[in-house]
Amino acid sequence: MTMSTIFTLLLFLLCVFFLLVKRRRSSQRLPPGSLGFPLIGQSLCLLRAMRANTAERWLEERVRKYGPISKLSLFGKPTVFIYGQAANKFLFTSSTIGNQQVHSVKMILGERNLLELSGEDHKRVRSAIVSFLKPECLKQYVGKMDEEIGKHLQMHWEGKQEVKVLPLMKTLTFNLICSLLFGLEHGARRDQFVEYFQEMIEGMWSIPVNLPFTRYNRSLQASAKVQKMVTALIRDKRVELEQKGTSSNQDLITCLLSLRKEDNKEVMSENEIVHNIMLVMVAGHDTSSIVITFFVQILANNSTVYAAVLQEQEEIAKSKSPGELLTWEDLSKMKYSWRVAMETMRMFPPIFGGFRKTLKDIEYGGYLIPKGWQVFWAANMTHMDTSIFQEPTKFKPARFENQASIPPYCFVAFGGGPRICPGYEFARIETLVTIHYLVTRFSWKLCCNDNFFSRDPTPVPTQGLPIKIMSKKLL
């Protein structure tokens, strides 16, 4: 047979296949909506709306036009958008739904990162990461975090009159991750790391066109450099572990390296460790920094909230002798402050939403979602639902007084189900310790009062939230 007959035959088979598939599917309806242009689809519209902070309005308009379930095309894939409590429960827990990130995320972080794994692989790698991030383990690190935050304030806040909160909080959370999770202390290596890392995250959510002038291409290049540095760091940690006998709980990397199965084989391959360190770096840095930044903004904007947080934190400060580090027990007394953080995340969820994919043809809400399609969720659409959160545009930390009163899958800033964020406790510790020192040592005023922010894709307040600060006399 010649090439061309093979080709014709293939084409014919393909046509028959599609006709069959189409016949089967036409009995069920696809959700309304248009798929737009292939590849680019509505991604550019969504990214633009995010930058202008009108992404919710954009989604709300879809809902008005097409109803609660609609199809569109995002980042090169046909996608169905759903929202609300039932939708969240379905996509976070259904066994017919698998995980899938946009293609750019997979290529930048590496294909063995937790977000790409499923089934037993996901369970194994997740429990390895959780063995370090669980409260029983993290509680020993409150003091270490306290020291790192103290260093940061001394270097970047004390003696200053004006600071930009967001960039500083990004520096701080990155440093916390480096020191606690990677065991990488201050120095030239760390500075180089930060630089590549910044370049890398710029193209995290981008259209995967790999041409020399695209954001995506620049991110891939930076990702290769970061992966190289992480690999070198892991090899150093391995040497320390094997030759110097460092404690396996020293940092996340050492912990992952020392985990063994029954047959004494390593639980995670080196590739898996690299890709998951990449993930933790991104997941833990661009999220808590935003929570702390919006927390600072709310304290400046709302005197009721400020007074209550200050009172709670001063009470704790008074119970300590000068220079004494905060402990796990101190954090458990910061109940009101954490409610403020939760309410901040309800109104300003750092993660806009995410993607899953269907593992087979699924019937949902009377529509067909074909196998292999993306399913897209957006946190704010649930957080602003009046049937769940009364007066959703009002800032009311009291909603979280009785956490059991909030139905499941309604507060989804950390996601839900078996893939709920394992960094919750880490984020709670860094947020509370930082807020403790900020309110007890400084007072501040916003420099610009327009309360505007854009999403890129994480929320960024105008100019990174510049504030005027004044040092308080130490108690």
Ligand code: HEM
């Ligand atoms: C306030 C801070 C944080 C927020 C709002 C947040 C939010 C989220 C969300 C929404 C997801 C789920 C994504 C999905 O289901 O598609 C997630 C997953 C994840 N987060 Fe966080 N996160 C935060 C902090 C952290 C920190 C500090 C770390 C690490 C130290 C971390 C590590 C991870 C990891 C590894 C996953 C993947 C889990 C899996 O797929 O099983 N996060 N996070």
Ligand SMILES: *[C@@H]1O[C@H](CO)[C@@H](O)[C@H](O)[C@H]1NC(C)=O
């Ligand atoms: C960036 O684009 C150039 C030109 O298409 C290509 O040769 C290069 O491999 C790309 N970089 C990465 C990291 O993919």
Ligand SMILES: *[C@@H]1O[C@H](CO)[C@@H](O)[C@H](O)[C@H]1NC(C)=O
């Ligand atoms: C708080 O924000 C609201 C809405 O943006 C604004 O009207 C108000 O003036 C702000 N209050 C303070 C004390 O900054």
Ligand SMILES: *[C@@H]1O[C@H](CO)[C@@H](O)[C@H](O)[C@H]1NC(C)=O
């Ligand atoms: C959430 O949605 C509301 C209203 O739809 C909007 O005003 C607010 O800016 C959104 N918040 C974020 C963080 O996107």
Ligand SMILES: *[C@@H]1O[C@H](CO)[C@@H](O)[C@H](O)[C@H]1NC(C)=O
């Ligand atoms: C400030 O917070 C209080 C307490 O949650 C709330 O009742 C009030 O509406 C808030 N004020 C503004 C301007 O957001």
